[in-house]
Amino acid sequence: MADDPIQIRPYQPADLDDLYRICVRTADSGRDATALVSDPMLPGHVFAAPYGIFEPSLAWVAEDADGVAGYVLGALDTVAFEERLEQDWWPALRARYPDSRHARTVSDPEWIALQVLHGRFPTDPALSARYPSHLHIDLLPRLQGRGLGRQLIETLFAALRAGGSRGVHLHVGRANERAAAFYEHLGMTELQPAGVRVFALNLAGASRAD
Numbered sequence: 001m002a003d004d005p006i007q008i009r010p011y012q013p014a015d016l017d018d019l020y021r022i023c024v025r026t027a028d029s030g031r032d033a034t035a036l037v038s039d040p041m042l043p044g045h046v047f048a049a050p051y052g053i054f055e056p057s058l059a060w061v062a063e064d065a066d067g068v069a070g071y072v073l074g075a076l077d078t079v080a081f082e083e084r085l086e087q088d089w090w091p092a093l094r095a096r097y098p099d100s101r102h103a104r105t106v107s108d109p110e111w112i113a114l115q116v117l118h119g120r121f122p123t124d125p126a127l128s129a130r131y132p133s134h135l136h137i138d139l140l141p142r143l144q145g146r147g148l149g150r151q152l153i154e155t156l157f158a159a160l161r162a163g164g165s166r167g168v169h170l171h172v173g174r175a176n177e178r179a180a181a182f183y184e185h186l187g188m189t190e191l192q193p194a195g196v197r198v199f200a201l202n203l204a205g206a207s208r209a210d
Contacts, residue, residue, distance in 0.1 A: 005064070005065070006062055006063065006064045006143065006146070006148060007062070007063045007064075008060055008061070008062050008063075008148070008151055008152060008155065009060065009061060009063065010056075010057075010059070010060055010061075011052050011056050011059035011060060011061055011071070011073075013052070013056070015052065015061050015068055015071075016049060016052050016053070018061065018067065018068035018071075019044055019048040019049055019051075019052050019071060019073075020040075020041055020043075020044030020045075020048060020049060021044075022048070022068070022069065022070065022071060022138050022139075022140060023043045023044040023047055023048040023049075023138060024037065024040045024041075024042075024043045024044060025140060026138040026139070026140070027043040027047070027109040027113070028107075028108070028109050029173040029175045029176040029179075030138075030173075030176055030178060030179060033107070033109040033110075036107035036108075036109050036110065037107065037109055037110045037113070038106070038110065039097075042097065042110060042113050042114075042117075043109060043113050045093055045113075045117070046113045046116050046117050047113070047116075047136055048071070048073060048136065048138075050085055050089050051073035051074065051075065051136065052073065053089075054081065054084055054085070054088070054089070055073075055074065055075050055076070055081065057159070058073065058074035058075065058076060058156060058159055058160070058163075059071065059072070059073045059074070060072050060152055060155050060156065062139065062143055062148050062151075062152060064142070064143065066142075069139065069140040069142055069143045070137075070138060070139035070140060070143045070148060070149075070152065071136075071137065071138060071152070072135060072136070072137040072152035072153055072155065072156045073135060073136045073137070074133060074134065074135040074136075074156045074159070074160060074168070075133060075134055075135075076132070076133050076160060076163045076164075076165055077132055077133070078123050078128045078132055078133065078134050078169075079123070079128050079132070082122070082123060086119075090117060090118075090119070093117055094117060094118060097114060097117060099118055121196070127169055127191070127198065127200070128169075130166075130167055130200070131166075131167030131168055131169040131200045131201070131202075132165060132166065132167060132168075133160045133165040133167065133168040133169070133203075134168060134169050134170055134171075135153070135156055135168060135170050136170065137149060137152055137153060137170075139152075149182060150186065153186060156168075157201070157203065160203055161203050165203050165204075166202070166203055166204040167200060167201060167202050167203050167204065168200065168201050168203055169191075169198055169199065169200040169201075170183070170188075170198070170199055170200075171196055171197065171198055172197045172198070172199060173197070174197050180197070180199070183199040184199075186201075187201060188200060188201045189201070
């Protein structure tokens, strides 16, 4: 129900299964990808769980009477975060999901997750130098259109500023025009690096990337 009370609260370790569940249910440009991936845990392994495990102080969830149905997850220092994953997270997953599974016959959500897992999409050093933090946000349909996305992101922005970040970026699927419009409405600017779609925000001064 639209008038059900919703709580935005800090992530807790008991929320980890919810991160996995929400991630796969939004992994197809915001739509449910459960039927499109061979392992429903795969998107969460890549785009959600490591944030809750390695940077829980920059993770918040949105919870209604039926449970957790959204999250925002961030990393203060993208370079340091990626180095941590290279050491402590990706090795076991690369053994579980070997490189041979990168055949382009798999669905787009699975292919993208595998590319990231195997280091095919490293963050552009110029991007991380200017906008060192990054984020992921996902909401299940029952929480969409209620202002929660803005509340979650603004909560994260405040924490990143408090942590000294001068800028934040995120990647958006090329087909996800709804998300792109949302980020533009928040004051983020779309950048045009080769092959990807990125939105960024200067946290240190002006409200838009410049």
